[in-house]
Amino acid sequence: MPIGKVTIFDVPGVPFEIGELPTPEVEPGALLIKNTHAVICGSDLHIWRGDMPTHSNRIVGHEFTGVVHTLGKGIETDSLRRPLNEGDRVAFPFFNPCNRCYWCIRGQFHACPHRSRRKDLESHPFCDGGYADFYYLPPGHYVFKVPDELPSDAVPPVNCALSQVLYGLERAKMDFGDRVVIQGAGGLGIFATAVAAEKGASRVIVIDGQQPRLDLAMRCGATDTISLLEYPTAESRVERVLELTDGVGADVVVEVVGIPAATLEGLDMVRVNGKYIDIGNIGEGSIKFPAAKIIGKQTQWFGTTHYDPWIIEAALQFLVRVQDRMPLNDVISHKYPLEEINEAFEFAEWQGREGGTTANRVALTM
Ligand SMILES: [Zn+2]
Numbered sequence: 478m479p480i481g482k483v484t485i486f487d488v489p490g491v492p493f494e495i496g497e498l499p500t501p502e503v504e505p506g507a508l509l510i511k512n513t514h515a516v517i518c519g520s521d522l523h524i525w526r527g528d529m530p531t532h533s534n535r536i537v538g539h540e541f542t543g544v545v546h547t548l549g550k551g552i553e554t555d556s557l558r559r560p561l562n563e564g565d566r567v568a569f570p571f572f573n574p575c576n577r578c579y580w581c582i583r584g585q586f587h588a589c590p591h592r593s594r595r596k597d598l599e600s601h602p603f604c605d606g607g608y609a610d611f612y613y614l615p616p617g618h619y620v621f622k623v624p625d626e627l628p629s630d631a632v633p634p635v636n637c638a639l640s641q642v643l644y645g646l647e648r649a650k651m652d653f654g655d656r657v658v659i660q661g662a663g664g665l666g667i668f669a670t671a672v673a674a675e676k677g678a679s680r681v682i683v684i685d686g687q688q689p690r691l692d693l694a695m696r697c698g699a700t701d702t703i704s705l706l707e708y709p710t711a712e713s714r715v716e717r718v719l720e721l722t723d724g725v726g727a728d729v730v731v732e733v734v735g736i737p738a739a740t741l742e743g744l745d746m747v748r749v750n751g752k753y754i755d756i757g758n759i760g761e762g763s764i765k766f767p768a769a770k771i772i773g774k775q776t777q778w779f780g781t782t783h784y785d786p787w788i789i790e791a792a793l794q795f796l797v798r799v800q801d802r803m804p805l806n807d808v809i810s811h812k813y814p815l816e817e818i819n820e821a822f823e824f825a826e827w828q829g830r831e832g833g834t835t836a837n838r839v840a841l842t843m
């Protein structure tokens with residue numbers, strides 16, 4: 478089996494270690510991917526900072542794409558029965574549902590408790606991960622060919638950011654004509670803006686502290702923006718959302734900020750019987766508020782992690798359809814080679830905090 482470069486995360490504050498490991502043996506029904514592009518997502522930064530303390534001694538990264546390196550015995554097509562060959566560009570979920578559990582048999586692949594793929598290097602000492610040269614898709618995986626029209630640069634966010642918000646809005650059944658608030662205009666927020674606009678939202682109101690991100694949101698379908706500089710308090714932002722929604726509140730609010738205070742604030746922006754989609758808050762932080770706040774308002778709260786396999790294909794087709802109209806590729810602002818992963822993380826962290834140029838997505842190339 479080929480040997481590939483790996484970057485190993487152990488504990489927060491210690492740089493990634495760069496090394497080399499062999500790839501796993503390709504079983505029948507499996508696929509080995511040669512990674513080409515990855516990006517740093519907000520949740521990778523959560524891990525790097527230590528907000529999610531269970532990720533030691535492993536290869537992290539989950540927004541990435543690549544080409545087929547080795548087809549396992551019996552694999553001749555992608556998950557839509559289109560012929561698949563070595564060298565073809567592919568997109569895939571970075572987690573694999575087990576296909577044999579209580580959730581999977583109900584088609585709830587996003588909720589399969591056995592889906593996690595981030596094994597530590599002690600139990601799985603292979604070049605197999607996002608921030609590495611190779612990724613192994615075991616038997617039972619889902620994989621989709623990337624349409625020729627799409628540049629490879631556009632594909633890594635399909636694996637998380639785009640699919641995550643697309644699935645959140647599908648799951649909450651956002652309706653045509655809904656007024657939607659997006660809290661946060663990082664990568665997920667920009668994609669959520671674009672998807673809500675394409676799904677027929679009558680208003681897409683985007684909230685962020687960085688003007689370049691808000692400007693990008695306007696070019697990707699936002700109708701209004703609320704800047705944290707202009708509206709510095711939670712109360713003033715809630716008030717502004719009410720003004721923009723005739724005093725009613727938003728039908729749908731999407732949280733992609735990743736801090737508990739945002740959820741507390743966002744719940745006040747939802748109309749009575751409206752929907753709150755919480756995606757960003759995956760860290761260990763807690764939120765405290767009176768239960769009546771959501772019961773009295775009959776808020777429908779959708780905690781959302783991961784997505785079902787069909788979302789990947791829907792996301793790819795969406796990107797093809799809007800690529801001439803929406804500058805979604807601008808979500809990626811800077812590129813580093815994989816060996817410079819430590820610099821890339823430092824830069825992504827600085828950019829997110831201090832005022833980046835666009836939407837806080839730093840890419841790595843292999
Ligand atoms: Zn399962």
Ligand SMILES: [Zn+2]
Nearest residue numbers: 518520637638
């Ligand atoms: Zn992500």
